[in-house]
Amino acid sequence: MDGFGIRIEGLSKRYGEGDTAVDALKDVNMTVAPGEVVGLIGPSGSGKSTLLKCLGAVIEPTTGKMTLGDEVIYDNGWKIPDLRALRRDRIGFVFQAPYLIPFLDVIDNVALLPMLAGRPNGESRKRALELLEALDVGHRAKAQPSQLSGGEQQRVAIARALANQPPVILADEPTAPLDSERALSVVRILNQMAQQFNTAIIVVTHDEKIIPTFKRIYHIRDGKTFEEKGLALN
Amino acid sequence: MISLAGRDILHSWSKFVLTGIGLGLLIGVTLTMAGVYRGMVDDAKALLNNSGADLWVVQQDTQGPYAESSSIHDDVYRSLLSLSGVARAANVTYLTMQVRLDNTDVRAMVVGFEPGQPGEPGYLIAGRHITRNHYEAVADVKTGFRLGDSIRIRRHDYRVVGLTKRMVSSGGDPMVFIPLKDAQEAQFLKDNDAILNERARTAANPTLNRPGVPGLLEAIQASQNANRNVNALLVQVSPGSQPETVANEVRRWKHLQAFTRLQMEEILVAKLIATSARQIAMFLVILAVVSAAIVAFIIYTMTLGKIREIAVLKLIGTRNRTIAGMILQQALGLGLIGFLVGKVSATVWAPFFPKYVLLEPGDAARGFVVVMLICALASTLAIRAALRVDPATAIGG
Numbered sequence: 001m002d003g004f005g006i007r008i009e010g011l012s013k014r015y016g017e018g019d020t021a022v023d024a025l026k027d028v029n030m031t032v033a034p035g036e037v038v039g040l041i042g043p044s045g046s047g048k049s050t051l052l053k054c055l056g057a058v059i060e061p062t063t064g065k066m067t068l069g070d071e072v073i074y075d076n077g078w079k080i081p082d083l084r085a086l087r088r089d090r091i092g093f094v095f096q097a098p099y100l101i102p103f104l105d106v107i108d109n110v111a112l113l114p115m116l117a118g119r120p121n122g123e124s125r126k127r128a129l130e131l132l133e134a135l136d137v138g139h140r141a142k143a144q145p146s147q148l149s150g151g152e153q154q155r156v157a158i159a160r161a162l163a164n165q166p167p168v169i170l171a172d173e174p175t176a177p178l179d180s181e182r183a184l185s186v187v188r189i190l191n192q193m194a195q196q197f198n199t200a201i202i203v204v205t206h207d208e209k210i211i212p213t214f215k216r217i218y219h220i221r222d223g224k225t226f227e228e229k230g231l232a233l234n
Numbered sequence: 235m236i237s238l239a240g241r242d243i244l245h246s247w248s249k250f251v252l253t254g255i256g257l258g259l260l261i262g263v264t265l266t267m268a269g270v271y272r273g274m275v276d277d278a279k280a281l282l283n284n285s286g287a288d289l290w291v292v293q294q295d296t297q298g299p300y301a302e303s304s305s306i307h308d309d310v311y312r313s314l315l316s317l318s319g320v321a322r323a324a325n326v327t328y329l330t331m332q333v334r335l336d337n338t339d340v341r342a343m344v345v346g347f348e349p350g351q352p353g354e355p356g357y358l359i360a361g362r363h364i365t366r367n368h369y370e371a372v373a374d375v376k377t378g379f380r381l382g383d384s385i386r387i388r389r390h391d392y393r394v395v396g397l398t399k400r401m402v403s404s405g406g407d408p409m410v411f412i413p414l415k416d417a418q419e420a421q422f423l424k425d426n427d428a429i430l431n432e433r434a435r436t437a438a439n440p441t442l443n444r445p446g447v448p449g450l451l452e453a454i455q456a457s458q459n460a461n462r463n464v465n466a467l468l469v470q471v472s473p474g475s476q477p478e479t480v481a482n483e484v485r486r487w488k489h490l491q492a493f494t495r496l497q498m499e500e501i502l503v504a505k506l507i508a509t510s511a512r513q514i515a516m517f518l519v520i521l522a523v524v525s526a527a528i529v530a531f532i533i534y535t536m537t538l539g540k541i542r543e544i545a546v547l548k549l550i551g552t553r554n555r556t557i558a559g560m561i562l563q564q565a566l567g568l569g570l571i572g573f574l575v576g577k578v579s580a581t582v583w584a585p586f587f588p589k590y591v592l593l594e595p596g597d598a599a600r601g602f603v604v605v606m607l608i609c610a611l612a613s614t615l616a617i618r619a620a621l622r623v624d625p626a627t628a629i630g631g
Contacts, residue, residue, distance in 0.1 A: 049629060052629055053626050053629055056549070056629065058549065058624075058625050058626040058629065059626060084548075084551050084553070085551060086551075087549060087550060087551045087625075088550060088551020088552075089551070093549060093550060093628070093629075095546075095628060095629070099542060099543070099546045099628060101238075101543050101546070101547070102245065102543065103238075103241045103242040103244070103245030103246070104236070104238075104241055108236055108241070111236075112236070112550075113550055113551070115235050115236060116235070116550070116551055116552055116553075116556070117551075121235070121236065144245075160550075172629055
């Protein structure tokens with residue numbers, strides 16, 4: 001492993017206070033290198049979503065440290081001031097459903113992120129088209145999301161996640177609505193993109209079809225993580 | 235940066251336009267209500283302008299002849315003409331009644347005037363002025379009468395010899411002009427049965443029918459049947475004279491009430507149509523509130539339909555002000571479409587209203603500003619809902 005894309009140390013998250021307090025995460029540790037795709041697996045209620053929200057800078061952990069590249073994001077109650085800009089510029093999201101913006105065409109769905117970051121429209125669209133072509137959906141650039149198949153939509157969603165060249169991508173059950181072939185295709189694309197853009201990718205999944213494709217897997221149970229070597233061969 | 239609001243509108247333009255049309259019809263009603271009020275004011279002013287008078291001389295302690303009934307003798311004009319500053323003075327009568335044409339009748343204000351004097355219809359769009367002493371009429375086109383029509387006013391038939399335009403009472407009823415003597419008869423002379431009855435009653439009264447006073451009964455009966463009253467005198471002042479000064483002279487020496495144009499306008503606009511104006515104002519307020527509620531509801535519903543997209547937008551780092559701007563722009567866009575539809579609708583249907591509807595550009599401009607303000611205010615509810623969306627909802631679990 002050469003450096004790290006994202007690292008969390010001793011992360012915990014407590015909801016509520018006193019007798020009703022619930023510890024959703026307890027001393028979670030995780031490291032994902034640039035260009036690496038790791039799986040995060042756990043049963044319902046194990047804390048997967050809470051961990052994903054912490055990693056995505058959507059909710060703040062109660063304690064612990066999170067580092068993105070060489071930038072500390074949280075450190076035991078301290079946090080960087082602009083989490084919104086962090087999510088925009090340094091974290092990519094791929095959801096269970098593609099959640100493309102229905103009133104934007106495919107290219108603008110992808111270009112929106114660079115535009116939000118203040119890049120010129122032309123430059124943003126050029127970057128978006130490059131990504132779409134890399135994901136084999138360049139020919140659908142002017143289509144509306146509703147005109148795309150599920151697999152195509154998910155590839156556009158991946159392109160959107162990569163639009164600002166974030167060091168980390170969080171994928172929340174990205175293959176759930178897809179059949180085996182398409183699911184494996186998405187994982188292949190994620191691996192390819194991780195390599196191509198040197199991005200650390202964390203894939204939360206229940207999907208047994210794709211679990212064997214990960215080189216490293218983090219299991220989460222009762223708010224604690226356990227690392228396991230994956231079945232995938234180098 | 236692309237316009238998210240514009241793209242959303244383009245994406246669902248049919249829904250947006252249909253909603254805008256619905257809102258626009260409501261705005262059209264609102265603009266029309268304002269136009270109805272303006273029309274009433276304009277009718278009142280047209281009435282004053284068309285009379286050609288500088289002063290209205292009426293019965294003392296009344297605000298006639300339009301707001302209250304007024305009755306003065308028809309020879310008073312002679313004494314007014316002797317006053318300094320009076321150039322012309324003419325008798326007029328006004329009587330709002332049903333004027334019959336064949337089997338139909340039209341509500342109209344019958345005006346008795348003296349040809350060539352103040353009170354004469356200003357201009358004709360067809361036909362000629364009245365040239366005979368009796369039984370000719372000039373009618374406003376809104377009566378629906380045509381040249382040559384024979385119309386019935388009380389017990390006499392009149393031939394329509396001229397048509398005029400925008401000659402309406404303060405209530406918007408079109409005017410029918412007839413010679414003064416005929417109008418006096420129409421207003422003050424009773425029907426034959428009533429006259430016979432009155433004569434019999436007078437004859438039966440020993441005080442009025444004294445055996446030792448020959449000619450007394452006939453004199454009294456003749457007096458009872460005389461039509462020597464008019465409703466008002468229209469006065470034009472001499473060049474260089476101040477209407478207010480002349481009005482003061484009339485009040486001081488003639489025991490009559492005199493109103494200048496400004497005072498008459500005040501009576502007509504501020505008093506005669508005040509209740510109607512308040513009624514319309516209430517309608518306008520209610521329509522504004524209803525419009526605001528509809529816009530708020532539509533924008534709120536549209537926003538709720540995009541909660542997931544808003545959560546995604548927030549999650550990927552869209553600023554709150556960008557999201558708020560998107561909703562605000564959509565509300566303003568809806569308002570713009572609504573206003574355009576409303577303005578066109580009001581312009582199209584205004585001529586079909588029975589009374590004059592005056593759509594003023596100033597009202598349209600004010601209406602536009604109010605619509606935009608209402609839309610902006612109405613969007614706050616949706617903006618509030620959007621800003622409360624937790625970006626975490628985009629992530630499952």
